[in-house]
Amino acid sequence: MPLNIAVCVKRVPDTAAEKKLDPGDFTLDRESVESILNPVDEMAVEEALKLKEAEQGEVTIISMGPEGAQAQAIRKALSMGADKGVHLSDASLHGSDAQSVAYALSQVIKKGEYDLILCGAESTDARTSLVPPALAEYLGLPNLNFVRNVQIEGGKVTAHRETDKGHDVIEGPLPAVVGIVWGANEPRYPSFKGIMASKSKPVETLSAADVEIDASKVGSGGANSEVIEFGARSSERAKQIVDNKDGEAHIKLADYLQQQKFI
Amino acid sequence: MSDVWVLVEHDKGTTTKVTHQLLTAARSLAKNTGGEPVAVFLGEGWETAKDRIGKFGCAKAIVAEGSDFTNYLSSPHVEQVSALVAERSPWGVLFASVPSGKEVATRVAARLGLGVLADSMNVEVEGDKPICEYSAFGGSTIVKKTLKKGPYLICVKPNAFVAEEAPSEVQAEQVAASISEDAKRVVIKDRVVKEEGGRPAVDSAATIVSGGRGLGDPKHFEVVEALADELSAAVGASRAAVDAGWYPHAHQVGQTGKTVSPQLYIAVGISGAIQHRAGMQTSKTIIAINKDPEAPIFQMVDFGVVGDLFDILPKLTEEIKKRKGGG
Numbered sequence: 112m113p114l115n116i117a118v119c120v121k122r123v124p125d126t127a128a129e130k131k132l133d134p135g136d137f138t139l140d141r142e143s144v145e146s147i148l149n150p151v152d153e154m155a156v157e158e159a160l161k162l163k164e165a166e167q168g169e170v171t172i173i174s175m176g177p178e179g180a181q182a183q184a185i186r187k188a189l190s191m192g193a194d195k196g197v198h199l200s201d202a203s204l205h206g207s208d209a210q211s212v213a214y215a216l217s218q219v220i221k222k223g224e225y226d227l228i229l230c231g232a233e234s235t236d237a238r239t240s241l242v243p244p245a246l247a248e249y250l251g252l253p254n255l256n257f258v259r260n261v262q263i264e265g266g267k268v269t270a271h272r273e274t275d276k277g278h279d280v281i282e283g284p285l286p287a288v289v290g291i292v293w294g295a296n297e298p299r300y301p302s303f304k305g306i307m308a309s310k311s312k313p314v315e316t317l318s319a320a321d322v323e324i325d326a327s328k329v330g331s332g333g334a335n336s337e338v339i340e341f342g343a344r345s346s347e348r349a350k351q352i353v354d355n356k357d358g359e360a361h362i363k364l365a366d367y368l369q370q371q372k373f374i
Numbered sequence: 375m376s377d378v379w380v381l382v383e384h385d386k387g388t389t390t391k392v393t394h395q396l397l398t399a400a401r402s403l404a405k406n407t408g409g410e411p412v413a414v415f416l417g418e419g420w421e422t423a424k425d426r427i428g429k430f431g432c433a434k435a436i437v438a439e440g441s442d443f444t445n446y447l448s449s450p451h452v453e454q455v456s457a458l459v460a461e462r463s464p465w466g467v468l469f470a471s472v473p474s475g476k477e478v479a480t481r482v483a484a485r486l487g488l489g490v491l492a493d494s495m496n497v498e499v500e501g502d503k504p505i506c507e508y509s510a511f512g513g514s515t516i517v518k519k520t521l522k523k524g525p526y527l528i529c530v531k532p533n534a535f536v537a538e539e540a541p542s543e544v545q546a547e548q549v550a551a552s553i554s555e556d557a558k559r560v561v562i563k564d565r566v567v568k569e570e571g572g573r574p575a576v577d578s579a580a581t582i583v584s585g586g587r588g589l590g591d592p593k594h595f596e597v598v599e600a601l602a603d604e605l606s607a608a609v610g611a612s613r614a615a616v617d618a619g620w621y622p623h624a625h626q627v628g629q630t631g632k633t634v635s636p637q638l639y640i641a642v643g644i645s646g647a648i649q650h651r652a653g654m655q656t657s658k659t660i661i662a663i664n665k666d667p668e669a670p671i672f673q674m675v676d677f678g679v680v681g682d683l684f685d686i687l688p689k690l691t692e693e694i695k696k697r698k699g700g701g
Contacts, residue, residue, distance in 0.1 A: 150630060209492075210484060232473075239492040240473065241480040244448075248484035253559040254448065257473045269563070272447070273473075273624070275575040277568040281447050283560035293630060294623040335489025339505070340518040348660065348676050354667075355681025361690040364661070365697060367677045371659060373581070373605065373638050374697050 114168035114263065116159045117225040118193065119216055119246070120152040121174060122184040123234050148184045150298075151231030155291040156188045157298040158261055159229050163192075166263060168226075173219055175199035175212065182314065189309035190301035196314035197223075203319050206331030213245035215329055218322040220250060225286055227268065232257045232290035243290035253283040259295035376409030377434075379467040381455060382427065383475060386444075387419020389426045392470040392578055394537035396530055397430035399497060400468055401540065406499035407465040410434055413544075414467070416454055416551070417443035424544050431540030440551035442558065448474065449557035452481040458549070459525050460486060466504060466526030468497070472577060479527045489521035492529045495635065495656060504528055509635075509656045532578035533635050533658075573599075576608045576625055581638040582657075584610030584627055585620075586650075588643020588664060588683060592620035597687040598642055604694045610634070610654075612644045628653035643683050646671025663687070 124146050159170045170193040174181045178200055185196035199219050207215065220228055228250070233240040240256075247254030258270035258281070266285050271278040273292050301309070319326065327333055353363050368374045378400040383390040400411035413427045413435040420437050427435060436458060442450045455478060459467060467482075469475035471493050483490035496507040504526045508517045521527075576582060583605065585598040595609070602609045611621035613628050627634055629652040639657035644650055646662070646669055654660070655674065662671040663679045663686055672678045679686060 208489075210480070210490065213484065240476055241490065241492055244477040245480045245484045248452075248481045254477070254481075255560055256448075256477055271566075274565070275577065277566040279447075279562050280564040280566065281560055282563050283447075287560075335483070335523070336491055336519050336521050338517055338519050341510070342516055348674060350672070350675060350678065352667075352672060352675075352678040352680060355679060355686055358685070360679045360681050361686050361693050364663075364677065364679055364686075364690055365693040367661075368638075368694065369697060371638075373659075374694055 112166055112263070112266075114162055114166045114226045115224060116162060116168060116170045117173050117220055117223060117228045118152070118155050118159045118170060118188065119173050119228065119230045119242070120156065120184050120188055121149050121176065121234060122146045122181055123149040148187045149231055149234045151233055151291065151293050152184075153188075153191075153231075153298040154293065154295045155229040155231045156191055156193060157296045158291050159227075160192045160299070161296070162227070162261065162263060169194045171223065171225070172196045173199070173216060175204060175215055175219070177205075185314055186309055187301065189312045189314075190306045191299055192305060193312075195312055198314055198316045199319070199322065200316055201319035201324075203324075203326055203330050206334060207329045208334040208336050209239050209241035210245050210335060211329040211333045213242045214249050215319070215322075215324055216242070217246055217249035218324050219317065220246075222322055227263070227285060228252070228288045230288070230290050232292050240290075243288055247288035250288060253287045254290070255281055255283055255287055256290035257292045258289060259292055261289060261291070375462055375464050376404075376407040377412045377464045378404045378407060378409060379412045379414050379436075379464045380432070381451070381467060381469050381475065381478065382413050382415045382423060383470045383472070384415070384417065384419065384423055386417075387422030389423050390470065390578070391537065391580075392472065392530075392532040394426070394430045395533065395535040396468045396470060397427065397432045398538045399530060399535040401431045403497060403499055407502070409465055412436060412464070414455065414458065416451055420546070424546065428542050428544040429539050430537060431542055433542045433544060435544050435546045436549055437546045438549050438551040440553070442551060442553040445562060446553075446558045447560040447562055448477050448481070449560060450551070450553045451478045452485065453553055453557045454551060456482045456485045464525050465502075466524060466528055469527065469529045471529035471531045476529050479529050483527050488525060488527055489523070490527040490529070491519055491521060493633075494528055494530045495534050497528055497530060531635060533580060533637060573602060574606070574608045576610050576627065576632050576634060579608035579634075580636050581605050581607035581640075582610045582627070582634060582636045582654075583607045583640045583642065584612060584644060584654075585615055585642050586612035586644030587614040587618070588645075589615065589620070592618075594684070595621060597684065597691075601640070601642075601687055601691045601694075604691050604698075605638075607638075607640075612650050641671055642687065644671055645669045646674065
């Protein structure tokens with residue numbers, strides 16, 4: 112069965128970089144750091160490409176956020192082998208919280224007819240993991256989250272959901288929203304050919320009005336949560352350092368553990 | 375209403391540690407909201423759960439029993455919690471900030487048009503509002519957030535609160551579980567349990583001993599495991615150790631692994647790159663053992679040991695065993 116797959120991606124600050132907040136509105140100062148395609152989303156793209164190879168079909172990359180970097184995230188996914196991109200970009204979306212992001216993405220997805228909507232189950236920056244389940248809720252679709260080994264058969268999707276003790280095998284009907292867990296696969300590197308080909312792949316840019324986004328539900332005004340304070344974490348650790356030159360460090364450490372009632 | 379609800383995480387009635395922590399938190403929050411802590415129990419095994427819930431000071435419970443909560447993924451919980459919150463409008467609901475809890479919370483929020491906060495490290499009440507504390511950007515920044523309107527849906531990280539017992543008699547109110555066909559779309563077909571030597575999971579363990587590149591070889595994780603077992607701890611691993619294939623990814627602590635805040639975190643042979651610090655910086659007590667005195671990990675420890683881990687760890691494990699034996 113040819114599959115029409117959407118993959119939602121976002122860019123994140125490079126995991127190795129130091130980050131800061133814009134002191135004006137408490138949003139991430141995204142210009143201050145290098146950014147990359149969220150590594151978990153890259154795994155969602157890889158999962159989509161594998162399903163496309165097995166089942167035929169089309170992979171559409173969907174992203175929201177400011178011009179430039181989000182477009183780069185879409186390009187990266189296209190160079191891996193996705194077919195086209197949709198970029199939702201609108202000044203009114205700035206400051207949206209996870210729920211507003213999920214709502215906005217749901218409006219974009221409603222414009223298409225997708226069998227499967229894939230996301231990274233979390234991003235390496237905010238890590239709240241709220242978007243995929245909220246997206247499923249706004250779309251009224253089943254949600255299979257934190258999964259790997261995604262298989263499609265007979266209009267159903269099955270997958271392995273990571274648990275504390277191992278995994279659950281879960282199954283639901285299509286269309287569904289599926290959140291891919293970190294480490295689900297090893298994403299392919301874009302080939303030179305893929306990079307060249309991506310340049311001629313279509314990327315549609317949409318505004319909030321294009322997908323009938325209710326302005327009261329997005330942006331800083333639409334956010335249900337608000338930041339009231341932020342500051343550097345004071346590092347008040349004792350930094351008591353002992354050297355094992357005398358070979359007695361384990362005694363001192365055991366003393367410390369005992370004082371702190373860990374033993 | 376001003377009650378503080380806790381959605382109970384359990385396996386056939388065996389409640390999880392984080393639930394006990396949430397019940398403790400709910401008890402103290404309820405003093406400021408003017409309500410009571412209430413456990414919301416969905417699923418099977420109430421008779422087992424009852425005693426443990428009472429033990430942590432929760433005298434009221436709302437109970438919906440049924441196998442739908444066990445057989446189908448998340449949605450029956452979403453439906454039942456949404457219905458209860460809409461009907462009774464509590465001050466708020468505390469969820470365990472683990473995948474299952476966050477999923478239910480965010481979907482209830484989307485369904486009811488409410489806000490939700492994930493990953494709270496602390497929750498307080500100011501006026502009538504929750505003030506939730508977060509750790510951002512790999513733990514280097516503290517952010518305080520609130521929600522614009524209630525009922526407040528708040529996900530609380532494991533170990534953010536310390537569970538305290540306060541035995542009480544639980545009065546349970548049984549409610550009917552009526553789950554729609556829509557909520558039965560995602561079926562749990564099988565539960566595969568891996569044997570992991572009975573160690574606690576990294577996500578919620580009170581103590582974690584982590585190994586890194588300094589171990590030099592996958593089989594050297596044995597010394598880390600031995601110490602972990604002596605402390606009833608989980609075993610963690612740095613990205614370098616996981617990328618090298620020395621330990622499974624489920625144990626990885628850091629920006630691309632688990633973010634943990636145990637009572638005690640012991641980093642063994644881990645230099646402390648930002649990638650790793652991001653995952654463990656909010657641990658209550660941090661200890662590092664590393665042969666390089668310049669390793670960045672020593673900038674963030676409560677207690678650090680400079681030396682050869684292969685010399686120190688086995689002796690430390692023995693010493694702890696000895697002291698535990700001696701009482």
